[in-house]
Amino acid sequence: RELADKDVALDRSMIPLGSCTMKLNAAAEMEPITWPEFARLHPFAPVSDTRGIRELIDQLGAWLTQLSGYDAVSLQPNAGSQGEYAGLSAIHAYHASRGEPHRDVCLIPSSAHGTNAASAALAGMRVVVVGCRNNGDVDLDDLRGKLAEHADRLSTLMVTYPSTHGVYEHDIAEICAAVHDAGGQVYVDGANLNALIGLARPGKFGGDISHLNLHKTFCIPHGGGGPGVGPVVARAHLAPFLPGHPYAPELPTARPVASAPYGSASILPISWAYIRMMGAHGLRAASLAAIAAANYLARRLDEYYPVLYTGSNGMVAHECILDLRPLTKASGVTVDDVAKRLADYGFHAPTMSFPVAGTLMVEPTESESLAELDAFCEAMIAIRAEIDNVAAGRWPVDDNPLRGAPHTAASLLVDKWEHPYTREQAAYPLGRDFRPKVWPPVRRVDNAYGDRHLVCSCPPVQAYV
DSSP: OTTGGGSOOTTTSOOOBTTTOOOOOOHHHHGGGGSHHHHTOOTTOOGGGOHHHHHHHHHHHHHHHHHHTOSEEEOOOSSHHHHHHHHHHHHHHHHHHTTOTTOOEEEEETTSOTTHHHHHHHTTOEEEEEOBOTTSSBOHHHHHHHHHHTTTTEEEEEEESSOTTSSOOTTHHHHHHHHHHTTOEEEEEGGGGGGTTTTOOGGGTTOSEEEOOTTTTTOOOOTTSOOOOOOEEEOGGGGGGSBOOTTOTTSOSBOOSSSSTTSSGGGHHHHHHHHHHHHHHHHHHHHHHHHHHHHHHHHHHTTTSOBSOOOTTSOOSSOEEEEOHHHHHHHOOOHHHHHHHHHHTTOOOOEESSSSTTEEEEOOOTTOOHHHHHHHHHHHHHHHHHHHHHHTTSSOTTSSTTTTOSOOHHHHOOSSOOSSSOHHHHHOTTOTTSSOOOOOSSOOOOHHHHHHSOOOOSOOGGGGO
8 A cells, every 4th residue: 555655546636648548447347356266267277167257258258349340359369469469460361361461561540559550560561651631630642542552462451540649530431441442451449449439339330350458448457557458359251360279269260369368367357347337328428428528628728738639520539639849849848847747736647749749648538527627627727827937937947846846745855945936836836725645756757768778676587596
């Protein structure tokens, strides 16, 4: 508990990481994974000992195919990226079965999810990027040009819907039809499925295969890098090429993508319970609430931080991108400064500089109340006022509450305070009654340096010999 209290968690604050879908999970969904009947099952336990978990897997798989509009599912992939690899491998095997193993070009719009290109390269495909219009939609003229250029070698198009730009592609059906006419398959990335469940089904508007993220849309917690489940769902013609396993004859005969036949089976009860308790009506309501929350934030904050992309109706999907680049140019305050400063207000930062550098991508999810959304807006509006103070020269660029954030308790308990802002402004920018204070445990670190200079804290190899 001491470790948990040192960090911001969903039970005390929203975590608005764009493209991550950080939901607050119900305890009732989590309880079953503590039961030894699930938690202590070995992945290769005999069928006679696993009738219960197999029934749960069958029910969950049936629900996922119904919700996504596909015909078959594999629960083997342990992550969304692994689901992408499994799906692309199935497409390659499908083309090969038709005497066209040379089809290896994967078209990926610049608005696609970040892992798509890496997965395509790992699957042995050549990535060709399709441009987007100024409004964030796929550029249909560029798509048609790339289809014509690579018609003989076209394998698939990977498209994220809604896009990572936070908008619905209004031409998605036309995009899918054009790829099919050129002999390709359509991979609809399910990263943003939280804006679709109960509203639209990828398998019905043109998708041939998709991966879903049970650790996002279907409530498995995934803070800190796991655990994840990335099922791949497919239409009937791709079903024979989904992952198999030598110890699971009931699965297809394709190569496995994970060591266990059903991946991280012990955490599947979380998603099973979520779908069972929500029901079709509840799942649809959750999607609508997530979309409403994102649009509420976009409308309230657009005056202070322009929303970079919207649909033709001026709306966003389940997330929005706030453009800080003009403010950075005018004041010198960076997106990193704003992200760190949010910790002083008691909030986890949104996604920084993805998919557009110098922006924040905000995804509130349906878990957040109106009061929490308003509190986040108040924090962001107050930060905009601080940025204006820097731009006006009232605070220097290199010494202000944003550049000094986050402020730990230890950083304030000094005999001599030598900053042009007060300790109160540092720690309680909206007053002590704004929200319960969560003290950051550490001050700012150099993120880029840490990424480039990894330090292993594990015992040396000799310790294991």
